[in-house]
Amino acid sequence: MDAGLLTCPDCHALWPLSMEGEYCRRCGAELHVRKPNAMIRTWALILTASFLLLPANLLPIMQITSLGHQQPATIIGGVIELGSHGMYGIAFVVLAASVLIPLGKLLGLLIMLAALQLGWTTNMQQKMAMFRIVHWIGRWSMLDIFVVAALVALVQLGNIAQISGQPGATAFAGVVICTMLAANSFDTRLIWDRHMTQDTHTDEQRADT
Amino acid sequence: MTPEQAELIACHECDLLLQRPIILDSQAARCPRCGSTLISARHNSIERSLALSCAGLILILPAVSYPLLTLELMGNAQSQTIFTSAMALFSDGLWFLALLVLLFAMIVPACKLLLLFWVSLALHLSIKLPGMPFAMRSYQHLDEWGMLEVYLLGTLVSIIKLSSMATLLPGIGLLCLGGLIIVTTLSSSMLDHDLFWHQIGKKQHE
Ligand SMILES: [Zn+2]
Ligand SMILES: [Zn+2]
Numbered sequence: 001m002d003a004g005l006l007t008c009p010d011c012h013a014l015w016p017l018s019m020e021g022e023y024c025r026r027c028g029a030e031l032h033v034r035k036p037n038a039m040i041r042t043w044a045l046i047l048t049a050s051f052l053l054l055p056a057n058l059l060p061i062m063q064i065t066s067l068g069h070q071q072p073a074t075i076i077g078g079v080i081e082l083g084s085h086g087m088y089g090i091a092f093v094v095l096a097a098s099v100l101i102p103l104g105k106l107l108g109l110l111i112m113l114a115a116l117q118l119g120w121t122t123n124m125q126q127k128m129a130m131f132r133i134v135h136w137i138g139r140w141s142m143l144d145i146f147v148v149a150a151l152v153a154l155v156q157l158g159n160i161a162q163i164s165g166q167p168g169a170t171a172f173a174g175v176v177i178c179t180m181l182a183a184n185s186f187d188t189r190l191i192w193d194r195h196m197t198q199d200t201h202t203d204e205q206r207a208d209t
Numbered sequence: 210m211t212p213e214q215a216e217l218i219a220c221h222e223c224d225l226l227l228q229r230p231i232i233l234d235s236q237a238a239r240c241p242r243c244g245s246t247l248i249s250a251r252h253n254s255i256e257r258s259l260a261l262s263c264a265g266l267i268l269i270l271p272a273v274s275y276p277l278l279t280l281e282l283m284g285n286a287q288s289q290t291i292f293t294s295a296m297a298l299f300s301d302g303l304w305f306l307a308l309l310v311l312l313f314a315m316i317v318p319a320c321k322l323l324l325l326f327w328v329s330l331a332l333h334l335s336i337k338l339p340g341m342p343f344a345m346r347s348y349q350h351l352d353e354w355g356m357l358e359v360y361l362l363g364t365l366v367s368i369i370k371l372s373s374m375a376t377l378l379p380g381i382g383l384l385c386l387g388g389l390i391i392v393t394t395l396s397s398s399m400l401d402h403d404l405f406w407h408q409i410g411k412k413q414h415e
Contacts, residue, residue: 003226005217005226010345011345012221012403026342026409027345027346028343085373094366125244128223128245129244132245139356143359147363147370148298149295149298149306150289150363150367152294153289154280154289154367154371155287157282157287161282161375165301165303167303169303169306170303189221189222192242
């Protein structure tokens, strides 16, 4: 940006700053120096995801009917059940995918937003590494949804055993999608902009004294 | 782009402007400031992408249409394919979830393979096909929304959950799905975005 250039978001071609808002001549993407409204979009998606986290964990994600006996199952309930059967490995995988990863992602994104708004621009390399992990790992929290999809398709045996999906699963899918979109709409370059201006400020202060 | 701009490259994660590094086959250049991958060269990227997308397009039909698992309990049998798992959610009234499963486990992976096939075919034959920049952009944006491997893990977890109450038989679809996941993962890692855009850009100006 300082050199009077902007980068195409999709094909990474460089164009003069005067092309802001126009379309890339190589790939046709809309050009912006920084992603427009990155902070507001990220905040909105994070808040939506946090609200959806409640119904996702409190409402049942499926209903198990076995020999006329009905039993709702929540995400945490499923983890505890796996653990009580001694399947700790798989219980941990499900716990990680459905609780730890969504919470960790929200926390990671909040740290990035705080870094941007409060100017915590130390340890930038670690922050970037954390953001890349948050970005990459996000899709794996869809695991529980696909488990429900598989169980619902397989256990359709009428009176003997029947599993049906419940609205908690929809809320959980909403959490996953919102956090993925939030990571996509965040612009890490904004933190670097702040990092650079703070560096020049301290340089000026040193020059004054 | 002017020639001097083509010599430069900006990090898309921290916006540091650098001289475009010259890298050899199967090397990658990282941003010295933030550590993101700037460009990564892949040996025969176009040919490999073409071959892998062909293989994927062959595998995707059996992977989505043959049963992944069959459950047997007291003389009853029930099979699962990606499509029936979406339909089962739909019949439970969860149409949004059904749509997501269809999208992430069928439509997006199929579109990704078709788009990659289209672009790499055009670049391999060095002909200009319509919609190449659009196809490449769509591929990049769809990349993270194809979730075949997550779906496979979900199916494996459901095997473990059900193994105590019923007999589960793996189907031919499970094998095809495994193969398809290997092919799509390889095609993502073999794709040299920088090279593809460079070649597409050249075709645009012919
Ligand atoms: Zn572009
Ligand atoms: Zn960088």
